[in-house]
Amino acid sequence: MNYFKRILITTACVVVFIIVTSFAAPNNGKLTIRFNNYAGNSVLNLDSTYKNQLGQPFKVTNVKYYISNIVLRKYGEGPRGVVPNYDYVSIKEYYLINEMDEDSKQINLNVPIGTYDDMTFIIGVDSLHNCSGIQEGALDPINGMFWAWNTGYIFLKFDGTSPLSKSNGRILEYHIGGYRSPNNCIRKVTLRLNHSIQINSSTSINIKADILQLFKSPTPMDFSKLSSVVDFHNATTIADNYAGMFSLIEK
Amino acid sequence: MKNLFSYQLSINSYCLLLISYCILSIGFIADDYFSITQKDVAFKNPKGFPKPVYDLSKNKITPAGFLLGRKLFYDGILSKDNTISCASCHQRFAAFAHIDHQISHGINNLIGKRNVPALQNLVWNSSFMWDGGVNHLDLQPVAPITNSLEMAETLANVLKKLRQNKEYVLMFKQAYNDTVITTDKFLKSISQFLALMVSADSRYDRYTNGKDTLSKSEKNGLKLFRANCAACHKEPLFTDNSFRNNGLTINPAFNDSGRLMITGLKSDYLKFKVPSLRNVEVTYPYMHDGRFYSLKQVLNHYTKTNTEGEIRDPVLQKGIILNEQEKTDIISFLKTLTDKTFLHDRRFDNPFLASYIKKIEIKPVVLSEDELIVKYKTSWDSVQLKTSNRIPQYATYIDELDKITENIEKHCKQPKTKLPKLEKLQAQLQNSKKHKEAIANYFTYGQPNSITELTEACKQVLSIINKADIEITNTDIKKPSKTGWVVLVSYKIKGNTDVIKTSSFEINYNPATKTYTAVQKK
Numbered sequence: 001m002n003y004f005k006r007i008l009i010t011t012a013c014v015v016v017f018i019i020v021t022s023f024a025a026p027n028n029g030k031l032t033i034r035f036n037n038y039a040g041n042s043v044l045n046l047d048s049t050y051k052n053q054l055g056q057p058f059k060v061t062n063v064k065y066y067i068s069n070i071v072l073r074k075y076g077e078g079p080r081g082v083v084p085n086y087d088y089v090s091i092k093e094y095y096l097i098n099e100m101d102e103d104s105k106q107i108n109l110n111v112p113i114g115t116y117d118d119m120t121f122i123i124g125v126d127s128l129h130n131c132s133g134i135q136e137g138a139l140d141p142i143n144g145m146f147w148a149w150n151t152g153y154i155f156l157k158f159d160g161t162s163p164l165s166k167s168n169g170r171i172l173e174y175h176i177g178g179y180r181s182p183n184n185c186i187r188k189v190t191l192r193l194n195h196s197i198q199i200n201s202s203t204s205i206n207i208k209a210d211i212l213q214l215f216k217s218p219t220p221m222d223f224s225k226l227s228s229v230v231d232f233h234n235a236t237t238i239a240d241n242y243a244g245m246f247s248l249i250e251k
Numbered sequence: 252m253k254n255l256f257s258y259q260l261s262i263n264s265y266c267l268l269l270i271s272y273c274i275l276s277i278g279f280i281a282d283d284y285f286s287i288t289q290k291d292v293a294f295k296n297p298k299g300f301p302k303p304v305y306d307l308s309k310n311k312i313t314p315a316g317f318l319l320g321r322k323l324f325y326d327g328i329l330s331k332d333n334t335i336s337c338a339s340c341h342q343r344f345a346a347f348a349h350i351d352h353q354i355s356h357g358i359n360n361l362i363g364k365r366n367v368p369a370l371q372n373l374v375w376n377s378s379f380m381w382d383g384g385v386n387h388l389d390l391q392p393v394a395p396i397t398n399s400l401e402m403a404e405t406l407a408n409v410l411k412k413l414r415q416n417k418e419y420v421l422m423f424k425q426a427y428n429d430t431v432i433t434t435d436k437f438l439k440s441i442s443q444f445l446a447l448m449v450s451a452d453s454r455y456d457r458y459t460n461g462k463d464t465l466s467k468s469e470k471n472g473l474k475l476f477r478a479n480c481a482a483c484h485k486e487p488l489f490t491d492n493s494f495r496n497n498g499l500t501i502n503p504a505f506n507d508s509g510r511l512m513i514t515g516l517k518s519d520y521l522k523f524k525v526p527s528l529r530n531v532e533v534t535y536p537y538m539h540d541g542r543f544y545s546l547k548q549v550l551n552h553y554t555k556t557n558t559e560g561e562i563r564d565p566v567l568q569k570g571i572i573l574n575e576q577e578k579t580d581i582i583s584f585l586k587t588l589t590d591k592t593f594l595h596d597r598r599f600d601n602p603f604l605a606s607y608i609k610k611i612e613i614k615p616v617v618l619s620e621d622e623l624i625v626k627y628k629t630s631w632d633s634v635q636l637k638t639s640n641r642i643p644q645y646a647t648y649i650d651e652l653d654k655i656t657e658n659i660e661k662h663c664k665q666p667k668t669k670l671p672k673l674e675k676l677q678a679q680l681q682n683s684k685k686h687k688e689a690i691a692n693y694f695t696y697g698q699p700n701s702i703t704e705l706t707e708a709c710k711q712v713l714s715i716i717n718k719a720d721i722e723i724t725n726t727d728i729k730k731p732s733k734t735g736w737v738v739l740v741s742y743k744i745k746g747n748t749d750v751i752k753t754s755s756f757e758i759n760y761n762p763a764t765k766t767y768t769a770v771q772k773k
Contacts, residue, residue, distance in 0.1 A: 133309075133390060134435045136434075136435055140433075140435075144407075148390070148394040148397045148398070149398065150385075150513050151385045152386075178515075180514060183514075232515040
């Protein structure tokens with residue numbers, strides 16, 4: 001008797017599982033998020049000379065930054081934005097976007113099909129992952145985006161040159177990181193998707209990262225006064241600037 | 252006398268020997284000296300210790316992982332030019348501090364800006380470095396490896412070198428059953444080695460567990476310690492892992508603002524980590540910049556009434572009051588924190604010595620007493636090449652001699668070997684020509700066991716000459732002479748505080764009686 005009961009329960013479980021998975025499986029679609037580095041209105045070119053807000057010329061050697069905690073949100077019924085979002089997809093992965101590595105700029109995700117109203121992510125690495133010992137993948141300290149003497153990740157690394165720089169070799173180096181108050185450089189970006197994105201079997205979102213914004217607002221950078229930021233000094237100033245660096249490229 | 256270098260020798264546990272006429276000596280190295288078994292890597296939380304901060308369940312210690320970590324710790328491959336290993340600065344016999352070195356040394360003879368801290372009980376640390384900049388044991392080694400003044404290497408290049416080294420590839424495979432060498436495996440292996448560095452068997456520990464007794468002075472020292480020092484140096488780890496400004500003036504040469512550089516908080520200016528006092532006897536010099544060479548100097552600092560430091564920790568605001576006897580008692584208590592079990596633990600010994608020791612394995616031969624010294628010196632010099640380019644203290648040499656005679660006695664306790672009494676043997680060794688030569692050599696370069704001992708000798712002579720109690724305000728070692736040291740002291744007569752006089756002394760040390768003699772120089 002007991003034996004039959006068990007068989008019955010097991011069979012029921014298997015059937016339910018098959019039904020659930022057969023419904024869930026086709027619900028996922030491919031989403032590609034591409035980060036495109038720009039300088040103003042043109043695509044960033046490492047050979048070009050650009051000018052900052054104060055008209056000071058500079059060249060970019062390389063730019064790298066972490067993107068993490070990506071969340072796609074759907075708003076609920078009612079006026080948009082008024083009612084708290086009732087559904088979201090959270091991506092627990094860390095991405096290191098490297099100007100010199102094309103592959104790094106494209107993030108491929110599998111997300112449930114649906115209509116999403118906005119997207120948020122953080123520039124940098126959340127405090128938990130700054131305190132959890134050795135990490136692998138994008139967060140492997142071997143990637144050089146890591147401070148050994150003051151444990152933590154460098155969220156954004158800008159290296160360049162400017163004739164106005166007072167540093168050796170006329171270099172510009174802005175290595176921004178720090179997860180502790182009052183020098184917390186984690187910045188959250190929210191991109192409102194103007195027309196809701198319908199993710200179906202294959203969808204792309206193109207994001208523009210304007211490097212000029214690093215030196216633009218709210219605080220314009222004067223290369224002759226500040227050409228190197230490699231610890232907490234002045235770090236939040238640049239973090240406040242890079243918070244406004246990202247926007248959506250509308251098709 | 253401090254047993255500083257003696258363990259290096261004892262490990263060799265080699266030879267035996269001889270006596271005046273001719274006898275046999277039996278070469279001997281325990282085969283399992285460098286081997287590590289499952290039992291060796293079992294982590295036991297010592298009685299009374301809190302739960303470790305480091306999560307050992309995420310990095311299970313295995314014999315193969317520990318062996319790998321130990322090899323990495325002792326291997327210069329971690330540095331840019333393959334010369335500097337972790338052990339270059341973290342010396343086993345000094346509880347992994349850098350004995351007698353004020354500031355850390357790195358690649359190309361570059362000098363850092365802080366004193367090398369001891370490595371012990373690391374799994375209970377919530378942060379690392381004097382400023383607490385590193386927040387996880389696994390990530391700690393990255394700091395010295397990549398520091399341009401220390402090992403000046405990149406993580407990527409270390410991994411590259413390891414991947415090209417067949418021996419390491421094999422060791423990683425043994426430890427992780429995988430030949431791919433990653434940052435994660437590399438650093439966790441070192442953590443496995445570091446995690447077992449537990450010091451919990453000092454005389455103090457045995458006393459608190461009812462297994463040993465303390466002298467009257469030591470007990471009084473403990474009482475005074477608990478009343479005056481334990482607020483920060485909390486038992487049983489002898490640190491509360493906090494950061495404090497203990498009133499030291501900033502050294503303009505380093506301009507080190509301490510924890511401020513980590514947190515960016517003005518309130519953290521000149522704050523440094525409270526270090527553990529375990530094994531403090533062998534971890535001199537003291538403080539974050541190694542400015543004090545003796546424990547007495549440290550206590551004198553804390554009992555100073557008017558500090559020049561700009562900010563001072565609240566618990567130190569009202570000052571600590573101790574008389575000379577009380578200071579002496581506290582120091583004798585602090586010396587009970589020396590953990591010989593830890594300092595002599597064979598598991599932490601340099602595995603690169605294994606091949607060397609094999610080479611000098613001695614077959615039964617006839618040795619003269621001169622040869623004993625020669626063999627002994629040879630071994631020592633070789634060990635020195637691996638640890639420090641400084642010639643060790645004379646006092647240490649004497650201690651090592653004690654050690655070797657003990658070894659002789661131990662190993663010769665075989666039925667067929669007839670040995671003279673140990674004292675007799677020792678006397679013979681000390682009277683031998685080679686021994687005297689060795690003394691002369693080491694004396695030339697040697698250093699006093701401690702400034703305190705030299706100061707004390709001057710004080711005795713001065714109080715006899717002046718027929719009054721003397722207070723020494725400053726001791727300056729001018730130079731080592733052929734048989735001792737020339738020392739310049741500033742002193743004042745007690746009760747007559749205004750007049751400071753100076754006097755120069757020639758101090759000699761008698762190794763046989765282990766006493767100092769001081770002669771005032773005109």
